[in-house]
Amino acid sequence: MENYLFIDKSVDKIEYGEVKNKELVSYCSSCYNEIRVGDIFRSVVKKKVPSLNCYFVELEGKKEGFLDFKDVIYDIKLGDVIFVEVYKINLGNKAPNVSMNFSVSSMFSVISYKNTGISLSKKIKNSMIKLEKFKEIKTDFGIKLRTKCIDIDEEFVLSDVLNNLKIFEKIIESRNNLPHCKLIYRNENFLTDFLVNNNSKICVVNDKKLFKSLKNDRFLENEFILDENYKLKYDYNVGIYMESLTKKSLSFKNINIVIESFEALTVVDVNSKNSFLKNDKSKNSLKINEIALKEIVRQISFRNISGIIIVDFINMKLSDRESFESLIKNLELPDERIWTFHGFTKTGLYEITRQRGK
Known part of the structure; x- marks a missing residue:
């Protein structure tokens, strides 16, 4: 095959992406033992640091979270057990940013702690979905219906909301459980979102249980192929390329990038x-x-590099720099993160920033 999606599930992580014309065009990985954006922890308030306008909370296994004062939604004190959600992963050993306004989400709905009542995405306000049955739901938490509810059976959406509420309430009820510091919820919808965004495309899956689950999902129109021997690093189309993602230096087309x-x-x-x-x-x-720019953008995305990125391109005349800037404006990006191309600095270096996340 020349065009296909892949899901490579192993003991410690899931790798997924797309191969198009025998070339890797998207790639993500999710490690089981790493903190991810969206993780919800039952945590303990350990320190208050007024100079940084924050609290430090213990998450799990002595890992800490950075709770900015602006992300505190009710009065807390040292030793309190609270729930927090990770919303930003920081570089190096810096603690991830967490918020007390946590939420549980699915393809069709979001339940949040701070908000109340029912809210709709902009696109769904003019749809035919009626809210009478949803208004009958008794809850102190906020319910948001997502755009993907459009044209979906109302009873199914209602069932989805009630299921998310059940998960949410179960989290709240676990406040006094032991141990106090523990990961208690992780959103695993990233594969479903990936497949929905690539509907109808062939997808190779190497895990039998996952294959059955995806194949039985009524909202996925992909053609799934089970290949329990599939390993991304041995994929004859992109296996060699995958090796470059672990190297400091790579060469292609007589160009070297470090x-x-x-x-x-x-x-x-x-x-x-x-x-x-x-x-x-x-x-x-x-x-x-x-030529280097296109590969650099791919490497940044596939390696999941974020924050500030400084590129030392080969020197060009001012007129050629302008042509280069025009090329960047029309550049097709390989992921949905927010990229900002700031341009050349006074020293001739090019500055890029990429949003941190999953």
Whole structure:
């Protein structure tokens, strides 16, 4: 096959993405033992640091979370057991940002702690969904119906809301359970969201239980193929490319790229082994940088690099820099994170930022 989705489930992680024309065009991984955005912990308030406008809370296994004062929704004191949700993963050993306004979500609804009543996404307000049955639900928590509810059976959406409420209430009831510091909820809908966004495409799955679950999902229109021997690193189309994601230096098309990650930022250096256009040094630099840019963006996405990224491209004339900037405006990005291309600094380095997340 030349075009397909893949889900490679192993003992410690799930890797998933898309191969198009025998080339890796999207890739994500989710490790079981790492803290993720969306994780909900029962935690204990350990320290208050007024100088940083925050509390530090113990999450699990001596791991701490950074609870900004703005993310506190009711009065708390040291030693209190509270629920928090991770909403930002920070670089290095820095504690992840957490909020007391946690939520439980699915494809069709979101239940949140702080809000009350029923809210609708903008697109759903003009749909035919009636709210009478939803208004009969007795709860102190907020209910939001998501855009994907449109054209879905109302009874099914109601069932989805009630199921999320049940999960949410079970979390609340566990406040006094032991141990106090524990991961108590993890949203596992990322695979469903990935498949919905790539509906009707063929997907190779290597886990029998997961295969059956996905195949029986009435909202997925993908064609699933079970191959228990499938391993991404041995995929004849992209296996060799996957090795480059673990290397500091990679070479392709006579271009060498070095990627070095530090606690505060990531630095990328671009070099060329040969000239593409020997008669025009500046145009040659532009050509090399164009090719390097596309690969750098892929590497940033697939390695899940976020925060500040500084790229040392090969020097170009001012007019060629303008052409390069035009290319960036039309660049097709490989993921849905927020990317910002800030442009060249006074020293000639190019600055990029990419949103942190899952």
